[in-house]
Amino acid sequence: MNYKIVEEKDKVILEGVADFELSHIFECGQCFRWNREVDGSYTLVAHKKILNVAKEKDQIIFNNTNIEDFYGIWKTYFDLGQDYGAIKKSLCKNDPVMERAIEKGYGIRILKQDEWETLISFIISSNRGIPLIKKSIEELSEKYGRLIGTYKGRGHYAFPEPEALLNRTIEEIRLCRTGYRAKYILDAAAIVGERQMNIYNIHNLDTDMARKELLRISGVGPKVADCILLFSMGKFDAFPIDVWVKRVMEYFYLQEDMPLKVIQDYGQKRFGEYAGFAQQYLFYYARELGIGK
DNA sequence: TTCCAGGAACGAG
DNA sequence: CTCGTTCCTGGA
Structure with a gap:
């Protein structure tokens, strides 16, 4: 909560952030659009931006960005307003299992991801492991997303807009190794792209109503709905069971x-x-x- | 070659 | 409502 912000050219440095560990954040199944670099930093694409994050001692270094995007995007994305110390304390009360779990994953933060991207990502996730999910999302983005720039010699693509998927065929979507989920992706693109549902308004509903709304989408069951609620809508009382x-x-x-x-x-x-x-x-x-x- | 992991839809009871 | 089966891909 109490950290210092230092602005440099193309980077923002935070000093003294507690409860923040990159491997915990990115390898706990909430996010699929990241790559671990050889130096241990993570490069990710989110909200149409390419960001590289590194941690050195008590500094968190946001590379390839600026102070406007830090306040406009990354502060919220990394849930930096949340007091994880207080949450941990509450969860550990009379719970030795949770105490040990938190010892392992002490640096986890729940990311605030884009609703549409999270919807499609978790439809894709059903019945598959993380490496395959990452591959499908990467291929969808390369095919149907906008090239937003290069970083460390690699091109990076935004997650495709609903409109970019709208008029594709099931066979085209299947080429991205989505299997039988291709139909669900196209259905969701139609529902969101043609404004039958405003996915960006659902967070205004309470958790149960929001869940009900999401469950109307084909390919979204209880687990996927709870992932969308938790990882993109700030519904911290959702409990996805995989x-x-x-x-x-x-x-x-x-x-x-x-x-x-x-x-x-x-x-x-x-x-x-x-x-x-x-x-x-x-x-x-x-x-x-x-x-x- | 076969086996297995991993959520939702769907039909039966 | 609950239960069992089927849908795909890729790695062992």
Whole structure:
């Protein structure tokens, strides 16, 4: 919360930011448009901009940007107004499992991503692992997104606008290795692109109403809806349950073979308004431990 | 060659 | 409502 901002040419440096670790932020399953560079920094494309982020000691260095974009985009994107210390303290109360989970993923932050991009990304994510999801999104962007610039010798493309996908065929979309999800992508592009639904207004609804609205879209089920709510709409009480979260919840809090609904109700009740943060720490912890492998 | 991981749709009960 | 099956891709 209390950090110092230093402006330099093409970069913004933050000093003294707590609870911020790049590998935790990008490798906890919330975001797919990043690449880890050989120097350990991360280059990402978000909100039509290319950003490189590095961490050195207690400095976070935003490269290829400026102070206007820091205030206009990245401060919100990285959830820098949120007091993660307070959230952690609340989640750890009477919960040794969460304490250990947070020890592993102490630097996680929930990114505020674009709603449309998050919708399509998580439709693509269903029934697949992270490397494949990244590849499909990258190919969709290269084919149908605008070239926004080059960085470190590589061209980077914005995520395609709904209108850019609107008149494509299922076969074209399938070339981006989306499989049977191609139809869902086109349906979603029609719903959003033709303004049958204003996805940028959904965050004004309460979490349950917003979820109901998202579930109208074909290819969006409970898990994908909760990912969109949490990773693009600031609904921090959403609790997306994928296989990893299912396993870690059953292992530490419940027992094997629990129906999803039971885990959902338990998580919502136990973690309350911070369920989304709990989900992120648990997801990261489950993968670190390799539970169920 | 076969097997497996991973969410939602869909039909049956 | 819950349950079981099917849909794809790529890596082991």
